[in-house]
Amino acid sequence: MATIKDVATKAGVTVTTVSRVFNNRGYISDATRKKVLQAMEELNYRPNELARSFYKNRSNIIGLIVPTVSNPFFGQLATCIENFAYDNKYKILICNSNLDQAKEKEYVEMLKSNKVDGIIMGSHTLDVEEFKNLDYPIVTFDRKIYDFPFIRSDNYKGGELATELLIQKGCKKLAHICNNLELNMLGNKRTEAFVDVAGKYGVQTVMIETDTIGFNRQGNDLAIQNMFEKHPDIDGVFVSSDFIAYSVMNICTMSGRKIPDDVKLVGYDDIFLGSLVKPYLTTIHQPIETMAQCAVQTIFNQIEGIRPNVDNTFPVHLVERETT
């Protein structure tokens, strides 16, 4: 690969001049500019971004840590983040933590060593402790860690909307399936709202939490199955993620429960799958794209020394489709 030196030699100038032309800095005579540009062209010169990053101590890369992009929600999120970053000349280094604590920690170290300009945390199993000394542009999804800015949807509102819909539709015994609440995510507000609303209307409730891993499909399925066996009269379920809502749908089908006739189902997230396969899923819509954009922008602000909003809460709305 041609270096800046090759270009300089070919154009009969010094590397400084080439650098100036390339970066459009300082005064350059038209004649010189033309010569340099031509030399670049002829040599098909591309600057070594590694060298530039090294010098500036800034890589134009953002690290993105998610549980896994196999999960359609995070796949969509990652896509939106990458798109917006790309529009701003930024790249994304992707890290699938599988919600493994050790891996997550290693990733943070790795990203810092690689001088990424910021970290978007969509996965959190780490003790908050671990972040204490992390002085770095960072933004989290659905988790509050010290004073780091965070992105969330209006979880409580979402929980309310979902639960109220089920009750309004006549459900008498509600189930709720959520993350392991120990993880202390902001999404736990969905559960809080569920409890509040159900309490207010005096309907019976059953709750199950996924294990901390959350993606143990078999484990989840088994738990859901047990739930229905123990409480065969459940007639409404609010699940805190669309993805797991599909497990519920599935188990209902297998146990002969018709949706929405016997059991009504509401998810959360509004992933595109919800309107891919029949029956279309009733769910709480989070504005994934806007949230992704905000995450990237929040990193940019920190890079540029602009004080970012700490609390970035986005409105949700109910999307009623065919499962209620």
Place this chain on the structure above:
Amino acid sequence: MATIKDVATKAGVTVTTVSRVFNNRGYISDATRKKVLQAMEELNYRPNELARSFYKNRSNIIGLIVPTVSNPFFGQLATCIENFAYDNKYKILICNSNLDQAKEKEYVEMLKSNKVDGIIMGSHTLDVEEFKNLDYPIVTFDRKIYDFPFIRSDNYKGGELATELLIQKGCKKLAHICNNLELNMLGNKRTEAFVDVAGKYGVQTVMIETDTIGFNRQGNDLAIQNMFEKHPDIDGVFVSSDFIAYSVMNICTMSGRKIPDDVKLVGYDDIFLGSLVKPYLTTIHQPIETMAQCAVQTIFNQIEGIRPNVDNTFPVHLVERETT
């Protein structure tokens, strides 16, 4: 952040020695090593990977270009690739091309400028031409470009298995939905097999290709709808990707066709969705994980100057579930 110099000063040695301790090269007395290690510890030293990469002209990063990780197939593929790369101390820079030709080209340039150690191409709209001068560790999925190594499943076999199953199940009029064949992907062999097998048994066929973008959901849906309207007697469909098979399933449901009673359906890929939602999808299984591993290994081989296999074809098998 502490640099190697800080460590050297603190330990009372030179940077050379610190480097040697860190990289485990050359002879170091136990006493010195201990001193250095301690200084590292105390300063919480992490080497600047950017500097190392710059010096070595090697970033330990692999670029991955896919249409989009929102698509569950590519989400799964990306996850597998990232996992395997991670196990080998490599990182993944993710690029969603959206099958946009300009973006794809820019990505390749960007990746080269950033000195990624190799590129995994899971997206190809570029003219083969563009790659002519690309002397770089590279591997493609399902596309043959010059002598670059490629990964594919046994597409022809898969097409045979799918089509034969449909015929054996008694289908009299088969439809096939595939990529735009102009893209000249190796996956077109699936279509070839479909044509061959259908011809052999003398069953009627209908074929539609997606547009070159391929992810235009509405466009696809419309095309599928039209197909059924024009040929209401279609009783078996082989779709060259699971993802689009769901569109077919959906349109069948909406037009009152029961699957598998009225229409039998076979997909391709075996994404995990296939066994998430009822009815479980009959499909052709590609060993995604093994293929991902092979892709990464193929890059590694090229980096290390080992001549990689050019043709990496993986066996497929039929997974019969509930749509046939």
Place this chain on the structure above:
DNA sequence: CTGAAAGCGCTAACAT
């Protein structure tokens, strides 16, 4: 066993 010094490609003071 350890140190001195050069250099990776680029940018940015500081001349001129």
Place this chain on the structure above:
DNA sequence: ATGTTAGCGCTTTCAG
């Protein structure tokens, strides 16, 4: 308007 020079943090000859 252009050139000279130093230096980013690290690795690696080459000496000792």
